[in-house]
Amino acid sequence: MTKEFWNQRYAEQEYAYGTEPNSWLKECLEKLQTGTMLVPADGEGRNGVFAAQQGWQVTAFDISEEGRKKALQLADTRGVSVNYDLCDMDEVDYPDASFDALVLVFAHFPAVKRKAWHERLSKMIKPGGYLIMEAFHPDHQINQQINPAAGGPKEPSMLYTKELVTGDFPEWHMIELLQEEVMLQEGPYHVGKAAVVRVLAQKPL
Numbered sequence: 001m002t003k004e005f006w007n008q009r010y011a012e013q014e015y016a017y018g019t020e021p022n023s024w025l026k027e028c029l030e031k032l033q034t035g036t037m038l039v040p041a042d043g044e045g046r047n048g049v050f051a052a053q054q055g056w057q058v059t060a061f062d063i064s065e066e067g068r069k070k071a072l073q074l075a076d077t078r079g080v081s082v083n084y085d086l087c088d089m090d091e092v093d094y095p096d097a098s099f100d101a102l103v104l105v106f107a108h109f110p111a112v113k114r115k116a117w118h119e120r121l122s123k124m125i126k127p128g129g130y131l132i133m134e135a136f137h138p139d140h141q142i143n144q145q146i147n148p149a150a151g152g153p154k155e156p157s158m159l160y161t162k163e164l165v166t167g168d169f170p171e172w173h174m175i176e177l178l179q180e181e182v183m184l185q186e187g188p189y190h191v192g193k194a195a196v197v198r199v200l201a202q203k204p205l
Helices: 003-010 023-029 046-053 065-078 111-123 140-146 162-168
Strands: 036-040 057-062 083-086 099-105 125-136 173-186 190-202
Touching: 003 065, 023 046, 023 099, 023 125, 023 190, 036 046, 046 057, 046 065, 046 099, 057 065, 065 083, 099 111, 111 125, 111 162, 140 190, 162 173, 162 190
Parallel strands: 036 057, 036 099, 057 083, 099 125
Antiparallel strands: 125 190, 173 190
8 A cells, every 4th residue: 555545544634543552462562571662554653652651662653644643643642752753664774683572563564575574674673572463364355345444455465374474483482373353443444353363472582
């Protein structure tokens, strides 16, 4: 999906995916000590802002100016600070081993670039750092047909399986690697039954 698509979606007055954090992220953060966090494709900031509220030092980025604007508004409303950069994955250039956690919540990358981008992001995480991921599974296509508000990519190659995750993060220890059916209530564009892959993993020391 293009920068123009996301700018148009995030220009709407309502927050496209709500202002509350993803439930899997919230659950995972309860198990971890705070530190530095990288949140790619953070959109309107609901996840990065929540992590900052929990004491994390958050760096987020996205391609959408409109998303960044609303994320900073949300951070201001919640009384926290987030370092939010405007760039895409081809431009990201954070130092290796500079973050304690990587959060990928519905960050669906093009199939031709996904593995390389995941490898690049992995290098930015410190040894012993964590990956928190939630992504739509191919089974979600059935939900999309029944309920357009279920959300998620329409391109099947952008959906994630457990095998895809372990292939892209081969050295990481999978603390939890789940394929589940959940009910989403995340703004107007993630509503209803969803088939997802949920990951909590640790980078080897």
